Amino acid sequence: MRNNTLLTFLARRASSAAVNQNQSLLHRCFSSSSSSPNNKLFVGGLSWSLDEKSLKEAFSSYGEVTEVTIVYDKDSGRSRGFGFVNFSKEDDAKSAKDAMDGKALMGRPLRISFALERVRGGHVVVPRLPGVGDGGNGS
Numbered sequence: 001m002r003n004n005t006l007l008t009f010l011a012r013r014a015s016s017a018a019v020n021q022n023q024s025l026l027h028r029c030f031s032s033s034s035s036s037p038n039n040k041l042f043v044g045g046l047s048w049s050l051d052e053k054s055l056k057e058a059f060s061s062y063g064e065v066t067e068v069t070i071v072y073d074k075d076s077g078r079s080r081g082f083g084f085v086n087f088s089k090e091d092d093a094k095s096a097k098d099a100m101d102g103k104a105l106m107g108r109p110l111r112i113s114f115a116l117e118r119v120r121g122g123h124v125v126v127p128r129l130p131g132v133g134d135g136g137n138g139s
Helices: 002-030 052-062 090-100
Strands: 040-044 065-072 079-087 111-114
Touching: 040 090, 052 065, 052 079, 052 090, 079 090, 090 111
Parallel strands: none
Antiparallel strands: 040 079, 040 111, 065 079
């Protein structure tokens, strides 16, 4: 019985260390560094009837908005319900994110985060956590 307790303790400790190491890796891969400012916000939860002008007006009180893009479906031409807002200053983007995340615009709550840089043609590497999604088959 004592050996079983020791094995359980060691397994938990190893698992905890692996999770902490992977969280550190995720943080390094996906957090923005201070050397590369991020002035671009991802804005989700947009009403299908919202246009770029209205989106710009909603965010312009937080600073100079340099570009607004709403993403449309190429087949139907209807909004896909998300877009991007670029600010001239990173601090303005942060203020807008903090103030507008979760607020309603045209009756819909917005989901706002800093946009990730899109890399065309590159491979996307997603770190795996041990024991998650392997289905027990060892792959």
